Amino acid sequence: MSTTVSNPLPNSPNSKKIVTAAIIGSALEFYDFVLYAFFAVYIGKAFFPSDDPFISLLLSLAVFGIGFITRPLGSIILGIVADRKGRKIALLLTILFITVGTIGLALTPSYASIGIAAPIIVLTCRLLQGFGLGGEVGPSSAFLIESAPSHKRGLFGSWQLACQGFAAIMAGAFGIIMILSLNTEDMFAWGWRVPFFLTLLLIPIALYLRNNMAETLHESDVNTLSSPTNSLHSSDKAHPSKTKKAYVPSVVKTGEFWRKVFIAFWAIAGITVPLYISxxxxxxxxxTLKLSPAISMSATLVSGIAILMFAVLGGWLSDKFGRKNLMFWPRIVLVLISLPLFNYLVNNIGLSSLMITTFVLTGFTALSGGACLVAVPELFDRKIRATGLSVAYAGVAILFGSTTQPAIAWLIEWTGSPVAPAWYMMFIVSLSIIAVWFMEETGNKPLK
Structure with missing residues (x-):
């Protein structure tokens, strides 16, 4: 039987400050990672020059996709670090990796200056960024729900997704400001580097806040884990013999761990794929719609606002009505409205239709996602919580991280239909609904 452990932080006067440290760090890391995508055209010309601009862009996007290769590795390694050594050290390491990668991108001279060394350095920086970002979700999600009062775990934990919305808002705002403020020549020469430099000013603040975080992994939990599957049913400390028996590997415990990971994988995929589409x-x-860059960039701002608003709303509602309700019903709505919304967009091309479609689709995704990123870590015991979420998240990153956008582009080309993204979204979300159906309800219950 799992032991219920009291949380050390909810009654602390500094709990809001501590949680803020996790949120700010996550927002900065996601911002640095996605900023590359928004300036891919300019980065491509600086580091991957070609007589064909499309080839430069393609190589730049390929390096963006390479960042997903190390995300699963970061998820698993830093998730295990968080469960063995503590949440705090894992979260400090994620900031370190993302900072080194961002500094490298901002400071690397162009291909014209240093030749082949430029794209090699950029590639290395993307791998470091991917590793750090991959290791962020598991430890920070575990930290947030362990820091919360039992009746507010949904609200606290939903900020993991909400901060990604804040990151998208920052990236979109910087993108629009730079595009409107500089001419094309200056943007290609140096303008794209400015947003990276600005975040470097904020990273020391995030490091300071995280260094002063309390640890939510109990000392008795640290270094007792020999295998993630060994602690699925930890026994009460008052019975040493039972405790010893609980850590003996068994096929049953291993099977239970991977069953939860499989369900968590599809539950997370149901929010990840729609967010990649947004x-x-x-x-x-x-x-596809042939809109101007400034109008197109507004989609990024709108999606960020929707994620920020609805993720927190979803987490808050899940504390009142249960995690499964908030994961299940918004996905049903998402499946039903995806095709009509894309049809509306392609038949009424313009700023307003783009904003409405993006806001509604992203809003329902975030409403479900705010509850999902709380429910998944709640499935696992404290000593494998970050690892369990990280393994599931790593699987999603491997299968869908670098394939969703190319798959959509290929579907549009193959079918000749601009509404192809809706079909892809409906298929993946439908599979995730089945997984949510089989999840246990973890809301308003003690953490394991």
Whole structure:
């Protein structure tokens, strides 16, 4: 039987400050990672020059996709670090990796200056960024729900997704400001580097806040884990013999762990794929709808606002009505409205239709996602919580991280239909609904 452990932080007067440290760090990391995508055209010309601009862009996007390769590795390694050594050290390491990668991108001279060394350095920086970002979700989600009062875990934990919305808002705002403020020549020469430099000013603040975080992994939990599957049913400390028996590996415990990971994988995929599509709306508006770069960039701002608003709302409502309700019903609505919304967009091309479509689709995704990123870590015991979420998240990153946007582009080309993204979204979300149906309800219950 799982032991219920009291949370050390909810009654602390500094709990809001501590949680803010996790949120700010996550927002900065996601901002640095997605900023590359928004300035891919300019980065491509600086580091991957070619007589064909499309080849430069393609190489730049390929390096963006490479960042997903190390995300699963970061998820698993730093998730295990968080469960063995503590949440705090894992979250400090994620900031370190993302900072080194961002500094490298901002300072690397162009291909014209240092030749082949430029793209090699950029590639290395993307791998470091991907590793750091991959290791962020598991430890920070575990930290947030362990820091919360039992009746507010949904609200606290939903900020993991909400901060990604804040990151998209910052990236979109900087993108619009730079595009409107500089001419094309200056943007290609140096303008795209400015947003990266500005975040470097904020990273020391995030490091300071995280260094002063309390640890939510109990000392008795640290270094007792020999295998993630060994602690699925930890026994009461008052019975040493039972405790010893609980850590003996068994096929049953291993099977239970991977069953939860499989369900969590599809539950997370149901929010990740629609969010990747919302990020793609910027490119979709430019390449498929033929809208201007400034109008297209507005999709990024709108999606960020929707994520920020509805993720927190979803987490808050899940504390009142249960996690499964908030994961299940918004996905049903998403499946039903995806095709009509894309049809509306392609038949009424313009700023307003782009904003409405992006806001509604992203809003329902975030409403479900705010509850999902709380419910998944709640499935696992404290000593494998970050690892369990990280393994599921890593699987989603491997299968869908670098494939969703190319798959959508290929579907549009193959079918000749601009509404192809809706079919892809409906298929993946439908599979995730089945997974949510089989999840246990974890709202308003003690953490394991």
């Amino acid at each position: 990020i793609y709306m910027n490119t979709y508006a430019t390449t």
